[in-house]
Amino acid sequence: MSIKINDLTVTFKNKVTAINHADLEIPNGVFGLLGENGAGKTTLMRVLTTVLTPTSGTVSMDGILYCEGNYPKIQHRIGYLPQEIDLYPGLTVQECLEYMGDLAGVPKEECRKRIQYYLEKTSLTEHRKKKMKQLSGGMKRRVGLVQALLNEPKFLIVDEPTTGLDPEERIRIRNLLVDFSENRTVLFSTHVVEDLAAVCNQLAVMKKGQFLYAGSMKELVRTAKGHVWICRLRDEVQAREIEKKYHISSKQLSEDGVQIRLISEKMPNIECVSVEPTLEDAYIYISGQQA
Amino acid sequence: MIMTERKISLPAYKLAYAFCFVVILSLIRGISFSYEIGIAMEAPMAILAMVFCADTYTQEITSKRSEIHRLYPMKKRLASMGIRMLVQEIVLFALSAIGYGMFYSFQHPQSLYKAGQSTETELQMFFLFLAAMVVTLWFWGILSNLLACLFRNMWVGIGCGIVLWLVTNSTLGENVLGNWNLFSYAFRNVMDSRDFGWLCGKALCLLLCVLMTLLMPKIIKKRG
Numbered sequence: 309m310s311i312k313i314n315d316l317t318v319t320f321k322n323k324v325t326a327i328n329h330a331d332l333e334i335p336n337g338v339f340g341l342l343g344e345n346g347a348g349k350t351t352l353m354r355v356l357t358t359v360l361t362p363t364s365g366t367v368s369m370d371g372i373l374y375c376e377g378n379y380p381k382i383q384h385r386i387g388y389l390p391q392e393i394d395l396y397p398g399l400t401v402q403e404c405l406e407y408m409g410d411l412a413g414v415p416k417e418e419c420r421k422r423i424q425y426y427l428e429k430t431s432l433t434e435h436r437k438k439k440m441k442q443l444s445g446g447m448k449r450r451v452g453l454v455q456a457l458l459n460e461p462k463f464l465i466v467d468e469p470t471t472g473l474d475p476e477e478r479i480r481i482r483n484l485l486v487d488f489s490e491n492r493t494v495l496f497s498t499h500v501v502e503d504l505a506a507v508c509n510q511l512a513v514m515k516k517g518q519f520l521y522a523g524s525m526k527e528l529v530r531t532a533k534g535h536v537w538i539c540r541l542r543d544e545v546q547a548r549e550i551e552k553k554y555h556i557s558s559k560q561l562s563e564d565g566v567q568i569r570l571i572s573e574k575m576p577n578i579e580c581v582s583v584e585p586t587l588e589d590a591y592i593y594i595s596g597q598q599a
Numbered sequence: 600m601i602m603t604e605r606k607i608s609l610p611a612y613k614l615a616y617a618f619c620f621v622v623i624l625s626l627i628r629g630i631s632f633s634y635e636i637g638i639a640m641e642a643p644m645a646i647l648a649m650v651f652c653a654d655t656y657t658q659e660i661t662s663k664r665s666e667i668h669r670l671y672p673m674k675k676r677l678a679s680m681g682i683r684m685l686v687q688e689i690v691l692f693a694l695s696a697i698g699y700g701m702f703y704s705f706q707h708p709q710s711l712y713k714a715g716q717s718t719e720t721e722l723q724m725f726f727l728f729l730a731a732m733v734v735t736l737w738f739w740g741i742l743s744n745l746l747a748c749l750f751r752n753m754w755v756g757i758g759c760g761i762v763l764w765l766v767t768n769s770t771l772g773e774n775v776l777g778n779w780n781l782f783s784y785a786f787r788n789v790m791d792s793r794d795f796g797w798l799c800g801k802a803l804c805l806l807l808c809v810l811m812t813l814l815m816p817k818i819i820k821k822r823g
Contacts, residue, residue: 359666359823383670394662398606407603411671411679455667 309370309385309462309493310335311356316365318351318517326351328517329365338489340504340511340525341497342591347514349497350391353465356495357388369463384413387461389452391468397441401432401451404440405458412459419458426454429484431477445472453481457488464494470503482507501588513594520594525587532585532593535573539580541566550578555596557589571596601682608655608683609690620647621694625701633708633721634789636699637728641785642768644698644732645739648691649760652740653753655683656819660751669823677816684744688736695732699725719792731784731801738781738804739764745811748818779803 311334318327326348343349354360355367358379367374369382396404402423409419427433430450435443443451449472456464466485470478485494486507498504504511505525512522521528536557541547547559547566555571569583570576571593585593620643628639659665668676702708711717712724719727739760747756766772767781780786783800 354666357666357670359669380672384672386670388667388670390663390666392663393667395664396607398610399603403603403606407600407607408667410600411668411675413672413675 309491311463311493311495312366312368313352314366316352316355316367317363318348318355318360319363326517327355327362330517330519332512332519332522334493334495335510336489336491336493337509338485338494338496338507340508341495341514342499342501342504342511343514344595345499346516348517349514350467351517352514353388353390353467353495353497356463356465357386358383384459385462387456387459387464389456389466389469391471393452395440395448395451395455398439400437400439401427401443402436404451405455408455409458414459422458422460423454426457426484429480430454431480446474446477449473450477450481453484462492464488464492465497466494467497468499469496470498470500478503479506501586501591505587513591515595520597528594529585529587529590532571532590534582535571535593536569536583536585536589537572537576537580538567538569538583539576539578540564541568541578550576555592557586557592573597600679601686604679604682605686607658608687613651614690617647617651617690617694621698622701625698625705628702630702630706630708633703633710634717634719634724635708636702637724637731638785638789639702640695640698640728641731641735642764642782644691644695645735645764645768645782646761647694648688648736648739649743649757649764651691652684652687653743653747653756653760655687655744655747656680657747657751657753657756660823661753665823673816673820676819680744680815680819684740688740691736691740692729692732695736696729699728717790717792728784734801734804734808735782735784737808741808741811741815745815745818748815748822751822776800 313330313332316327316330317325319325341349341352351360355362358374369385372378372381374382396407399407405423406419409423410416414422427436430453432447432450432454435447440448440451449469453466453469456466469485470481473481482503485496488494496504496507509525510523511525511528513520541550542565544566547568550568550570554576556568557571558569560567571589624640624643630636630639659668710721712720743756743760746759747753750756767776772780773786778796778799780800781804783797787797788794
């Protein structure tokens with residue numbers, strides 16, 4: 309399964325261009341999509357799920373071109389978890405999933421087996437008789453993910469799947485997505501860089517409707533090598549001065565002053581040491597470079 | 600599937616407000632004769648049908664579930680909406696029948712049949728009312744659902760429906776449209792039980808219902 313995006317542009321009626329001549333190839337496995345708010349991630353996902361028709365450019369899935377006539381063929385291969393979704397509040401978890409599985413065309417018995425399997429995987433089995441409105445935000449998110457997996461899609465699109473989950477659950481969901489991605493494509497969009505670092509080898513970084521980077525995670529981290537520095541400052545006043553000049557990726561207060569981690573093209577004019585970049589550093593570096 | 604659709608389309612609050620509406624209507628809308636019950640109920644029940652059915656599909660839009668629904672086969676989506684409409688219409692129909700009984704028990708109307716001024720029995724009048732209500736409720740319910748889907752907003756669906764309701768349920772509507780009025784049952788000549796000219800209006804309603812039913816898949820496909 310591979311998705312090819314060629315010269316994709318999406319312009320809304322109010323003339324706002326959400327995606328601007330973007331090219332991308334999404335291979336098998338978990339593919340991360342990273343970007344600030346308003347970068348165009350959700351618009352891209354809406355195009356990939358056929359919810360939105362692009363203004364220009366083409367998208368294809370395994371050679372099948374996204375067009376009105378091919379939509380039914382494409383749609384039944386997709387599973388989708390939107391960023392914000394309010395699943396049927398009056399139904400129980402089990403009813404809700406059985407209903408959505410039925411709508412997706414999954415045979416009843418098969419659907420029940422899959423529900424049982426995924427509820428176990430997401431630690432929701434004991435909550436299956438609870439009404440959706442009784443669930444916490446994190447639980448609702450997990451049910452949303454299960455509904456996206458029910459038709460065993462070849463292409464799974466998940467928008468912020470770990471929002472509202474506790475650390476243990478986040479790890480469990482990430483592992484579930486990695487297991488699921490075998491011979492499939494999972495597009496994982498998130499703000500949480502840590503999540504991507506844990507599950508993806510390949511990722512794309514979006515900003516203002518364009519891809520700043522698309523490729524392997526190692527390569528992205530490598531581009532930031534030699535541009536990440538740690539320095540110790542004596543007080544908060546000095547730290548504020550530094551913050552005005554550089555991108556700061558972290559800041560820690562300690563008894564003997566302030567330690568900051570900063571991103572800079574050249575070595576800063578203060579006493580500091582070069583350190584190995586993380587994915588988060590690389591993301592800030594590449595975003596700053598384009599700005 | 601039917602039970603699930605019933606739970607989705609008929610939450611408790613909807614049943615509660617619909618029942619209250621019928622109770623209040625039967626208490627405050629004054630009538631003297633039993634033949635007036637149908638006249639008193641048809642137009643208000645049309646409003647109830649509009650409000651009741653407008654969120655049949657738009658609830659999927661407001662909850663963002665429609666983005667997932669788009670991935671489902673069109674046949675399944677239409678079947679789901681069809682079942683929701685059916686269960687809602689059945690409830691509205693049952694409420695109409697119950698409301699008719701409430702008018703009787705709360706206001707004790709006089710019977711023209713018993714007074715020898717009409718050939719139509721009370722039971723005949725009741726069944727005629729039920730037949731007319733099937734068409735009225737279907738028409739106004741599907742109209743508001745169709746408009747709500749078209750504009751992706753239940754309030755626009757209800758608003759547009761109310762404009763048509765105001766035009767047709769008026770003296771102007773009665774004079775201009777005559778027997779072809781959408782509320783022809785309420786405007787019929789009650790003194791002549793053999794005058795079935797009002798059926799033209801109900802036949803028009805039925806025709807429009809069929810057209811709207813045929814139009815729905817196209818709107819759902821286009822507007823999601």
